[in-house]
Amino acid sequence: MTKQETQIMKGVAILLMIFLHLFNQTRNVELCESFIYIGNMPFVYWLSAATSPVSFFLILSGYGMHFIHVKWKVKDTHKWNRIAKLYLHWWVILALFTIPSFVYNGNYYTNCSSVINNYTAFNTSWYAEGWFLFPFVCLSLLFPLLFKLTDKFRVGWVLPVSFLVGTCTSFIVSRYGAQYLYNNLWLYNPFLIVHLAPSFIFGAMLQRTGFIHKVQKKCNSKWLWLALGGTVIIMCLTRTAAWGPLYATTFIVLFLSAPRWLWIDKVLAHLGNHSMNMWLIHAWFCYYIFHDLMYSLRYPLVIFVTLVVVSLLCSYFVNAVCSFITIIYHRKCQNTK
Structure with missing residues (x-):
């Protein structure tokens, strides 16, 4: 998987993320005017089951970090820069969306521990959709140890064990609910790391085996789109x-191996470059601030496209602010030398 292909799949993942958060709750889809129903529920509700965006992002991250692991056997010299950049964007987004609300009606920033928890992402109570951030940072720090362990075993052992771990943790979530674990964050976050690790390892094994490249060399048929459609249907059911x-x-594997139009790849890659920002932005509009306005657009396609465009435009602004802060920081560092 090339860097361009990684960005393409990140673009797919963020579209799936936004679709999931728009249409996976019955109370929200009931506000929409849909044309296709399956039973009593709109088609978009059923289709939201075939998203699983967290797994996409983790697989792509695991793929990239295993490449780094192979390339930098001794030390990954850029991991702290990656984490600092991630947190900078998170802090800017939090400030943009919470400070105006605090000034207007007094929400947020009224409890010191809450401020610390949210800005470290240890407990993203202000923006629940950011729950992924802290365990992802932990995986980003732990990946050299994790991959040293998996490198000792054959892929044929690593994948089934990882899948079993993921299945067991998913059962715990479905049986007891995330809220049960959430009441104890010192248990919740370690659990999330274990729960997310299988997808991360799946991505690492894709890189280790070069499986995607092998499939691309042997298969480049339009029939792969039919196989992909069948996979989506199975997930929906x-x-x-x-x-x-x-x-x-x-x-x-199927998406990257199937023939695609060039312009689609360009659009997806562009979205992929903004995917993390869009993840941390979009729910402010569809859940927290402009929920009623967003769903007043009525039609699922119009709602979906609008939220994608608004999130992307906000991402441009966030990147500009982060770039400005970075420039100021570097100038100050140079002046102190």
Whole structure:
């Protein structure tokens, strides 16, 4: 998987993320005017089950970090820069969306521990959709140890064990609910790291085996789109998160191996470059601030496209602010030398 292909799949993943958060709740889809129904529920509700965006992002991250692991056997010299950049964007987005609200009606910033928890992402109570951030940072720091462990075993052992771990943790979530674990964050976050690790490892094994490149060399047929459609249908029917890593892996392999129009790749790659920002932005509009306005657009396609465009435009602004802060920081560092 090339860097361009990684960005393309990140673009797919963020579209899946936005679609999931728009249409996976019955109270929201009931506000929409849909043309296609399956039973009593709109088609978009059923289709939201075939998203699993967290698994996509983790597989792509695991793929990239295993490449770094292979390239930099001794030390990854850029991991702290990557984490600092991620947190900078998170802090800017939090400031942009919470400070105006605090000034206007007094929400947020009224409790010191809450401020610390949210800005470290240890507990993203202000923006629940950012729950992924802290365990992802931990995986980003732990990946050299994790991959040293997996490198000792054959892929044929690593993948089934990882899938079993993911299935067990998914069962715990479905049986007891995330809220049960959430009441104890010192248990919740380690659990999330274990729960997310299988997708991360699946991505690493894709890089280790070069499986995507092998499939691309042997298969480049339009029939792969039919296979991809069948995979999506199976996921919609089963509606279980336990299949997340396997489903996302299959989707990535089929999508990158199937023939595509060049302009689609360009659009997806552009979205992929903004995917993390869009993840941390979009729910402010569809859940927290402009929920009623967003769903007043009525039609699912119009709502979806609008939220994608608004999130992308906000991402441009966030990048500009982060670039300005980075320039100021570097200038100050140079002046102190």
